[in-house]
Amino acid sequence: MTMLLSRRTALGAALGLAGGRLFTPSSGACAARFAMLHQPGIATPPLPFLYFIAFDLTTEKRTDVAALMQRWTRAADALMTGGSVPGLVDSGEAEGLATKDLTLTFGFGPGLFTRDDKDRYGLAARRPAPLADLPRFNGDQLVPAHTGGDLCVQSCAGDPQTAFHAVRILARLAYDIATPRWVQTGFAPDFGKGRTPRNLMGFKDGTINPDIRDPGIAARVLWASPADQPWMQGGSYLVARIIRMALEHWDRTKVGFQEETMGRQKRSGAPIGGHGEFEPLTLKQTDRDGNPITAQGAHARLGAPEENDGAQILRRAYAYDNGLNYTAERWPPWRQGNEFDAGLMFLAYQQDPRTGFTKIFEQMSKFDMMNQFTTHVGGGLFACPGRRPDGYIGQQLLEM
Amino acid sequence: MTMLLSRRTALGAALGLAGGRLFTPSSGACAARFAMLHQPGIATPPLPFLYFIAFDLTTEKRTDVAALMQRWTRAADALMTGGSVPGLVDSGEAEGLATKDLTLTFGFGPGLFTRDDKDRYGLAARRPAPLADLPRFNGDQLVPAHTGGDLCVQSCAGDPQTAFHAVRILARLAYDIATPRWVQTGFAPDFGKGRTPRNLMGFKDGTINPDIRDPGIAARVLWASPADQPWMQGGSYLVARIIRMALEHWDRTKVGFQEETMGRQKRSGAPIGGHGEFEPLTLKQTDRDGNPITAQGAHARLGAPEENDGAQILRRAYAYDNGLNYTAERWPPWRQGNEFDAGLMFLAYQQDPRTGFTKIFEQMSKFDMMNQFTTHVGGGLFACPGRRPDGYIGQQLLEM
Numbered sequence: 001m002t003m004l005l006s007r008r009t010a011l012g013a014a015l016g017l018a019g020g021r022l023f024t025p026s027s028g029a030c031a032a033r034f035a036m037l038h039q040p041g042i043a044t045p046p047l048p049f050l051y052f053i054a055f056d057l058t059t060e061k062r063t064d065v066a067a068l069m070q071r072w073t074r075a076a077d078a079l080m081t082g083g084s085v086p087g088l089v090d091s092g093e094a095e096g097l098a099t100k101d102l103t104l105t106f107g108f109g110p111g112l113f114t115r116d117d118k119d120r121y122g123l124a125a126r127r128p129a130p131l132a133d134l135p136r137f138n139g140d141q142l143v144p145a146h147t148g149g150d151l152c153v154q155s156c157a158g159d160p161q162t163a164f165h166a167v168r169i170l171a172r173l174a175y176d177i178a179t180p181r182w183v184q185t186g187f188a189p190d191f192g193k194g195r196t197p198r199n200l201m202g203f204k205d206g207t208i209n210p211d212i213r214d215p216g217i218a219a220r221v222l223w224a225s226p227a228d229q230p231w232m233q234g235g236s237y238l239v240a241r242i243i244r245m246a247l248e249h250w251d252r253t254k255v256g257f258q259e260e261t262m263g264r265q266k267r268s269g270a271p272i273g274g275h276g277e278f279e280p281l282t283l284k285q286t287d288r289d290g291n292p293i294t295a296q297g298a299h300a301r302l303g304a305p306e307e308n309d310g311a312q313i314l315r316r317a318y319a320y321d322n323g324l325n326y327t328a329e330r331w332p333p334w335r336q337g338n339e340f341d342a343g344l345m346f347l348a349y350q351q352d353p354r355t356g357f358t359k360i361f362e363q364m365s366k367f368d369m370m371n372q373f374t375t376h377v378g379g380g381l382f383a384c385p386g387r388r389p390d391g392y393i394g395q396q397l398l399e400m
Numbered sequence: 401m402t403m404l405l406s407r408r409t410a411l412g413a414a415l416g417l418a419g420g421r422l423f424t425p426s427s428g429a430c431a432a433r434f435a436m437l438h439q440p441g442i443a444t445p446p447l448p449f450l451y452f453i454a455f456d457l458t459t460e461k462r463t464d465v466a467a468l469m470q471r472w473t474r475a476a477d478a479l480m481t482g483g484s485v486p487g488l489v490d491s492g493e494a495e496g497l498a499t500k501d502l503t504l505t506f507g508f509g510p511g512l513f514t515r516d517d518k519d520r521y522g523l524a525a526r527r528p529a530p531l532a533d534l535p536r537f538n539g540d541q542l543v544p545a546h547t548g549g550d551l552c553v554q555s556c557a558g559d560p561q562t563a564f565h566a567v568r569i570l571a572r573l574a575y576d577i578a579t580p581r582w583v584q585t586g587f588a589p590d591f592g593k594g595r596t597p598r599n600l601m602g603f604k605d606g607t608i609n610p611d612i613r614d615p616g617i618a619a620r621v622l623w624a625s626p627a628d629q630p631w632m633q634g635g636s637y638l639v640a641r642i643i644r645m646a647l648e649h650w651d652r653t654k655v656g657f658q659e660e661t662m663g664r665q666k667r668s669g670a671p672i673g674g675h676g677e678f679e680p681l682t683l684k685q686t687d688r689d690g691n692p693i694t695a696q697g698a699h700a701r702l703g704a705p706e707e708n709d710g711a712q713i714l715r716r717a718y719a720y721d722n723g724l725n726y727t728a729e730r731w732p733p734w735r736q737g738n739e740f741d742a743g744l745m746f747l748a749y750q751q752d753p754r755t756g757f758t759k760i761f762e763q764m765s766k767f768d769m770m771n772q773f774t775t776h777v778g779g780g781l782f783a784c785p786g787r788r789p790d791g792y793i794g795q796q797l798l799e800m
Contacts, residue, residue: 089655092598092601092603093601096591096592098589159448161587164742168647172651180739182738183723185723189498189561190559192496192498198493198494200493201493247491250491251568255489267495319493323583324583337579338581340571
């Protein structure tokens with residue numbers, strides 16, 4: 001369930017082949033270049049169901065956090081191999097399930113290092129620079145109750161009961177140390193092998209994801225830099241955003257307008273004026289009047305590396321559906337009433353959010369035509385460290 | 401996608417075989433014994449994902465309701481056969497999905513007949529007796545925002561995106577006539593063919609469901625009585641209850657106590673003192689001290705037909721998971737904080753809720769040891785009519 005980032009090539013190749021991918025350090029020697037495993041759920045193939053949970057730490061002791069991470073790592077190793085957690089009576093609801101696939105990915109939020117300007121656990125000096133608080137973006141409507149968190153767990157599984165079962169056990173193990181802050185579940189149904197899934201807007205989502213099977217791309221885009229904190233080697237940074245879609249509004253627009261907004265064709269996923277999904281975007285082409293055929297404010301343009309000095313992130317998004325909530329429409333005829341509380345649970349992994357998500361979303365939050373239909377209502381920023389094969393997640397940070 | 405209740409044996413057999421089951425009238429002639437189809441989603445095999453939605457009617461005209469049901473029936477027929485809805489640009493998110501399975505089941509709540517003592521649509525005289533308002537049960541904590549509704553749609557599918565896609569289209573078709581009131585999604589993951597699924601308490605759930613493959617049982621337990629309203633022939637009554645489980649509390653109890661509470665063994669599903677899941681409950685057996693081995697307040701006992709004058713209902717329950725909400729625990733040490741808002745979306749079909757759900761739950765709501773761990777927080781009561789093969793759902797009611 002893990003992948004190795006190591007100089008020990010034989011072991012690395014073995015584990016790497018088992019996981020389908022092998023990453024090797026991109027350059028140079030580094031004092032911290034001990035053997036480190038990547039956590040699963042970052043570069044491993046996405047599983048169809050998500051249970052994402054953020055926790056607030058309630059303890060005042062660093063040793064409690066270390067004990068929790070040790071317990072969680074051991075539990076995760078057991079759960080991901082279909083076993084039960086030593087010393088704990090299992091709640092039983094996953095026993096006999098047809099699918100066992102599960103990845104558990106753990107992250108540390110800014111609050112582990114500093115909260116209310118206080119160095120809670122003596123770790124502030126080791127807060128990695130890429131874990132800088134995200135700026136407030138144009139249009140942000142982040143609800144505090146669904147935002148932030150000191151710790152996070154991304155649980156992905158073949159069915160929702162398995163994903164929830166794992167989190168429920170982890171939450172039990174956190175009793176008296178950390179308390180659940182927010183949750184967002186999600187789903188990414190099966191559109192067939194190798195085919196890009198469609199999000200709730202009906203468009204293919206994920207076409208331009210970087211090809212992290214290329215170790216050079218993964219080392220540059222996804223994994224923490226060799227210059228990052230030693231405890232982050234083999235790790236990655238997660239930006240989570242709960243992005244509500246005004247589906248009732250979207251559904252009442254014409255497909256031509258939707259395509260202009262998206263910068264892609266709806267059925268095929270091809271660029272505007274193009275034919276195949278994987279053709280390059282038509283960013284420079286103009287029509288006979290000299291207007292760009294992909295609109296300046298098109299979503300695909302604003303997200304493209306070409307328009308962001310090459311910035312790339314690895315998106316692992318899920319659709320989310322929270323039922324209904326009471327909404328005042330922001331489109332004619334400005335009704336008020338219950339509307340679908342659904343959209344995208346955006347999860348993106350990257351080497352550095354400052355040059356990844358923030359770089360891309362800075363422009364997007366201002367100019368994306370899609371912003372008429374989407375609102376960021378929650379989320380968080382988390383450092384997901386690597387791990388020594390014989391250690392626990394976060395050990396090098398928490399025991400320093 | 402439908403099943404026939406008809407005197408036209410040839411057609412009935414053909415459609416019945418296609419659907420896997422054929423029901424024939426249990427007795428006697430009846431003026432209303434025209435050919436009627438059962439709606440799918442009642443006796444058809446359950447699909448793993450649920451999107452349940454209740455609507456409030458906002459129109460004052462019966463003809464609007466009739467037009468809506470006509471539109472909904474046509475749309476449902478198209479969607480359930482994998483087609484798109486005539487005259488509507490599809491939102492597209494289900495295009496290319498690997499699974500196409502979908503059942504849509506429509507129901508009428510008491511509010512279609514009477515609201516605030518007003519006969520809104522001139523239908524009050526045709527309100528069927530089994531659609532009597534449910535009594536307030538002991539312990540009910542029904543939240544108005546998640547309770548009731550004039551219309552309901554039960555959308556069940558092979559994945560959550562298909563189930564939601566269908567509802568989203570139906571909600572568009574209801575614009576200006578009905579508005580969404582509450583939603584509850586659910587899941588019933590795959591435990592293997594023919595095996596009883598486990599609910600979030602970790603126990604097998606559904607062991608004693610009546611065998612509706614037996615036409616006599618289905619006619620007695622499930623389908624509206626021949627003496628019921630003509631427009632309900634071929635139909636059934638749905639009781640929906642959102643049952644929150646105090647999972648944090650449950651998980652801290654010993655398995656032995658859980659089994660005593662449930663009246664079954666956790667791993668096997670066997671009765672207390674028994675060996676196999678499908679053995680009869682040990683309702684009369686006593687231990688050497690003369691105490692019943694299945695506790696008087698055990699959940700399985702209180703739900704058993706033997707303890708309820710033979711009352712039976714067809715349960716089609718789903719697990720639900722709404723993330724977290726802020727909860728004051730009702731067990732030591734009485735903490736307050738975010739806890740899992742999860743449990744059971746209980747859906748039960750029956751011939752008459754007065755002699756079905758109400759009969760059973762009357763005792764259960766008072767004496768079930770399980771009530772320490774469960775709270776009914778929402779739900780509704782709906783009449784799900786049959787349908788003429790060439791007509792729309794509710795036509796005989798709405799055009800009378």
